[in-house]
Amino acid sequence: MTSVATLQPDPAPILACTISRDVQNFELLIDDMEIELGESWGDLGFDDALIFLNQPEAATLQFVAIAVDAEDETDLTRITEIIRLAKSRSIKVILIADQVGPAALHQLLRLGAEDFVPYPLPEGALHEAIERIRKPAVAAPAPTPEPEPQPAPEQAKPLQMQEYDVRPAFKAKGDRDGVVLPVHGLAGGSGASTFATNLAWELATISKTDAPRVCLIDLDFQFGSAATYLDLPRKEAVFDLLSDTAGADSETLLAAMLTFNDKLHVLTAPSDMLPLDLVGPEDIGRIIDMAQANFDFVIIDMPRTIVAWTETVLNRAHVYFAMMELDLRSAQNVLRLIRALKVEELPHEKLRFVLNRGPRFTDLSAKSRVKRMAESLDISIEVQLPDGGAQVTQANDHGLPLAENAGKNPLRKEIQKLAKSLYELNKAAETGKN
16 A cells, blocks of 8 residues: 555755745745745744754755845844855855845945845846856856966956056146046946946047046946956955045045056946945035046946936036937937936936947938937937947957957947047137136
């Protein structure tokens, strides 16, 4: 006779756990965990987690999602102990944070959490975080490292490594009144960071004898790419600066920056993924004011999200570049942005629309579409950038501006032209003042 026990399937192994003071405070997390893992997950309190992670049953865990809110900031000791214990068992950690202060969040991230997701959970955010932490385990072929035997083809990399910790070659005198040029992508993948990085480099190298002093500030604290596109590390000093702008001065700002090839000064995004409200309008205002007082051009790579301090950047901008493409999502976002600025009575006239991946000279039908798009949106598209093709991705992956990696690329030539016109306009304005 068949035993009843044999009719019961073996319980599915527990692949993940949520860990929180009270998981009912994170209902969206419960829903998303059920979607992602079905019955293969569990829930633990903080005390239970410390016991369970030491049990043999924890060996099947792929990750834990530690959910914390503002009330948990007084109990960080237990939470940090859980993160350390999970890391010692090679269990990945996703941090779910609801209104947690930046200092506490930074402390938890530094302990080694693989990913951070704000709460309430954006749609698909938990899925993407789980995919990211699973990828290294799948793609783990270990080719024999060959960085040192090939100095010749990678000349720029050793050069930059020597410059990582070099302070700027000038003292902060506050004797400038720089032109502030933010760049804001109106749709994902519109090329805003590529444009900002290459525009900054073209301005910094516009003249061999009288080049302006240029800095690039990456204000996308979560997904900023300037450091990647210039093959620069991310310094802890950036977080220190953002955490205490009131106590910072121009020397502090310069110390947090890195130089690329001795010509371009870069304030990278922080090393950890941090919330955009880590700083307020006053903090951003101080950073821009200090940069403006020490550089001739201040290029700012903005996050796509509109935040409380976007208004601060817009008010200080001389020209606010809005990157778009020839598609419906860009058109809709242009309308939303202009409408929002008009409602708040903000200076929308500072916007300069830049069309990336514009039509070729011979593509008359696409050129007519651009014209109709501008007319329907009641805007002027003042800059049209050609599609740079695969060379753009290659340059970004190599950590080099287009000028250094693909000098004849059509996109590079167009950005170079724009940089030259900005430089000449600024020169003419300075001459007029004098």
